[in-house]
Amino acid sequence: xxxxxxxxxxxxxxxxxxxxxxxxxxxxxxxxxxxxxxxxxxxxxxxxxxxxxxxxxxxxxxxxxxxxxxxxxxxxxxxxxxxxxxxxxxxxxxxxxxxxxxxxxxxxxxxxxxxxxxxxxxxxxxxxxxxxxxxxxxxxxxxxxxxxxxxxxxxxxxxxxxxxxxxxxxxxxxxxxxxxxxxxxxxxxxxxxxxxxxxxxxxxxxxxxxxxxxxxxxxxxxxxxxxxxxxxxxxxxxxxxxxxxxxxxxxxxxxxxxxxxxxxxxxxxxxxxxxxxxxxxxxxxxxxxxxxxxxxxxxxxxxxxxxxxxxxxxxxxxxxxxxxxxxxxxxxxxxxxxxxxxxxxxxxxxxxxxxxxxxxxxxxxxxxxxxxxxxxxxxxxxxxxxxxxxxxxxxxxxxxxxxxxxxxxxxxxxxxxxxxxxxxxxxxxxxxxxxxxxxxxxxxxxxxxxxxx
Numbered sequence: 001x002x003x004x005x006x007x008x009x010x011x012x013x014x015x016x017x018x019x020x021x022x023x024x025x026x027x028x029x030x031x032x033x034x035x036x037x038x039x040x041x042x043x044x045x046x047x048x049x050x051x052x053x054x055x056x057x058x059x060x061x062x063x064x065x066x067x068x069x070x071x072x073x074x075x076x077x078x079x080x081x082x083x084x085x086x087x088x089x090x091x092x093x094x095x096x097x098x099x100x101x102x103x104x105x106x107x108x109x110x111x112x113x114x115x116x117x118x119x120x121x122x123x124x125x126x127x128x129x130x131x132x133x134x135x136x137x138x139x140x141x142x143x144x145x146x147x148x149x150x151x152x153x154x155x156x157x158x159x160x161x162x163x164x165x166x167x168x169x170x171x172x173x174x175x176x177x178x179x180x181x182x183x184x185x186x187x188x189x190x191x192x193x194x195x196x197x198x199x200x201x202x203x204x205x206x207x208x209x210x211x212x213x214x215x216x217x218x219x220x221x222x223x224x225x226x227x228x229x230x231x232x233x234x235x236x237x238x239x240x241x242x243x244x245x246x247x248x249x250x251x252x253x254x255x256x257x258x259x260x261x262x263x264x265x266x267x268x269x270x271x272x273x274x275x276x277x278x279x280x281x282x283x284x285x286x287x288x289x290x291x292x293x294x295x296x297x298x299x300x301x302x303x304x305x306x307x308x309x310x311x312x313x314x315x316x317x318x319x320x321x322x323x324x325x326x327x328x329x330x331x332x333x334x335x336x337x338x339x340x341x342x343x344x345x346x347x348x349x350x351x352x353x354x355x356x357x358x359x360x361x362x363x364x365x366x367x368x369x370x371x372x373x374x375x376x377x378x379x380x381x382x383x384x385x386x387x388x389x390x391x392x393x394x395x396x397x398x399x400x401x402x403x404x405x406x407x408x409x410x411x412x413x414x415x416x417x418x419x420x421x422x423x424x425x426x427x428x429x430x431x432x433x434x435x436x437x438x439x440x441x442x443x444x445x446x447x448x449x450x451x452x453x
Contacts, residue, residue: 003309007297017160017307018151022285024163027172028199035174036189038120042191046125050193053112054133056252057105058140061098063245065091067237069292070299070379072152077303079102079254088149089227090234094241095141102141106134120170136197139204146207149222151296158210162203169202170195171356177221243387244378250390254399258420261403267415272352273417275340276360280367283328287321288450291375298379311443314376318369318436325368329361334343352417366428373435380442389434 029051037044068091075083110127143162150158173195180186187194211217255277261382262270294317301310332339340350374386402423405415415422 003312004316007309007313010380011290011293011313011317011320012258012296014151014154014156014296017156018292019285019289021156021159021163023290024160024167026285027167028196028284030195031167031170032192035178036192039178039188042119042122042193043125046122046129046189047192049113049122049126050133052108052256053109054102054130056249056256057102058137059252060245061102062142063146063248064098064238064241065095065141065148066244067241068145068382069148069152070295070381071237071240072149073154073296073299073379074303074381076153076309080303084149084152084220085222085225086227087237088145088222088231088392090230090237091148092142093229094234094238095145096138099138099141102137103134106130106137121272124199125155125189128187129193131436132193133197136200139197139200143200143204143207146204146211146222149220150207150211150217152299153216153220155216155298156293156296158214162206165206166199166203167185168313170199173198185446191331209294214397222233224450240381240383241298243383243385247374247386247390253392257399257404259350261309261406262417262420266447268346268349269347269417270301271349272340272356272422275349275353276356277419279332279339279357280363281362283332283364284371285330286369287371290317290321290324291372293317293375295375295379298376299381304409304437314373314379314439314443317372317376319343320367321372322365329364332357332361332364352371356417356421359418359425363421363425363428366425366432370428370433373439376380377435377438377442380439383441385438386437389431389438393427393431393434397428397430398423401426423450 021303032047033044036047053165068087071087072084075087107130109130113123113126147159147162150156174192176182176184177187177191177194178189208223211222259273262273294313296314298310301307301313336354337350339357340353377383377385400423402420404410405412405418405419405422406411407414407419
C-alpha cells in the first residue's frame with residue numbers, strides 16, 4: 001500500500017471510534033430531552049435552558065485541554081513516553097482549576113436565570129438541574145484529560161468504549177431520578193442533571209480502570225508515579241490552549257445569538273432553523289472526527305521529524321473530508337423533506353426547514369474544510385491563528401453579513417432565517433480559506449514547534 005493509501009486507512013481507523021463516541025454523546029442529549037419531555041414541556045425546556053448555560057462553560061475548559069493531544073502525539077512519535085504522564089498530570093491540574101471555575105459559575109447561575117424572567121416552575125427545575133450537574137464537572141474534565149492522553153498515543157478505541165458505558169449509565173439513571181424510582185424522589189427535568197453528573201463520574205472511573213488494565217498503557221504507566229504541578233508547563237499549555245477555547249466560545253456564542261435574533265420572527269422560524277442546524281451538527285461529527293485524527297497523526301509525525309508525511313496527512317484528511325461532505329450534501333438535499341419530518345410534522349415548519357436544508361448542504365462543505373484544516377494546525381501546535389480566524393470569520397463576516405441579509409434591506413430585501421444561513425456559509429468559507437492558507441504557510445516554513453514537557 002502506498003503512503004497515501006496507508007494514511008487514508010490510518011485516519012479512518014483513528015476517526016471511526018471518535019465518530020462513534022460523538023454519536024453516543026449526542027444520543028445522551030437526545031435521550032435527556034425525550035425522557036424529560038415525557039414528564040412535560042416545562043421539564044424539557046428546563047433541560048434546554050440549563051444546557052445553554054453549562055455547555056459553553058464546560059466546552060471552554062475542554063478547549064484549553066485540546067492543545068494537549070497533539071503534544072502527547074509528538075512525544076509518542078519521538079518515542080519519549082516518559083514525558084507523557086508528566087504532561088498528563090499538568091493537564092489534570094489545569095482541568096481541575098477550570099472545573100472549579102465552572103462549578104462556581106453554575107452555582108451562581110441562578111442570578112442569570114433571574115434576569116431571564118422564567119416561569120417559577122421552569123426556574124426551579126433549571127436551578128435543580130444546574131445544582132446537580134455542577135458536581136459532575138471535575139469528572140468530565142478529568143475524563144477529557146485521560147481521553148486526550150489515550151488519543152495522543154493514537155489509541156482512540158477507549159473513547160468509543162467509554163462512550164457506550166456513558167450511554168448505558170445515562171438511560172437507567174434518567175429513569176430513576178426523573179421519574180422517582182428505587183426510592184428516589186421524582187425530580188422531573190432536574191433529574192437529568194443528577195443522571196448526567198453520574199454519567200460523567202462513570203466515564204471517568206471507567207477510563208481510569210481502562211488505562212490501568214489495557215496492555216496499550218503498560219509501557220506508558222500513566223499512574224505509576226505522582227507528578228506535582230509545574231507552573232511553567234501549565235502556563236505554556238494554557239497559552240497554547242486558550243486560543244482554542246476562545247475559538248470554541250466564538251462558535252458556540254454565534255449560534256446562540258442567532259437563535260435569539262430569530263426569536264422575534266416566530267416559533268416556526270426558530271424551529272425550522274433548529275432542525276437544519278441540529279441535522280448539520282450531526283453531520284459535522286464526520287469531519288470533526290477526521291480533524292481530530294489528523295491532529296493526532298500530524299503531532300506523531302512531527303515528533304518523528306517527518307514533516308513531509310505530516311503534510312501528506314493534512315492533505316489526505318482534507319480530501320477525505322471534502323469527499324464525504326459532497327456525499328452528505330447530496331443526501332441532505334435529496335432527503336430534506338424526510339429529514340425535516342423526523343423533527344416536526346407542522347407543514348410550515350417542514351417547508352421552511354426543507355428550504356434551509358439547501359443552504360445547510362453548502363454549509364457542510366465549507367465546515368468540513370475548516371474543521372480539518374483547524375485540526376491540522378493544532379497538530380502543528382499553531383493555535384493562535386484559530387483565535388483570529390474564527391473571530392474574524394464568524395463574527396465580522398458571518399454575523400455581520402447574516403444580520404444584514406436577515407433583517408435589513410442593505411443588500412437585498414430582508415431574508416429572515418435564510419439570511420443568517422448565507423452569512424454562516426460566507427463565514428465558514430472565509431474560515432476554510434484562511435485556515436488553508438495558514439496551514440500552507442506553516443508547512444512551507446517547515447515549522448516544528450518547541451516541545452513542552
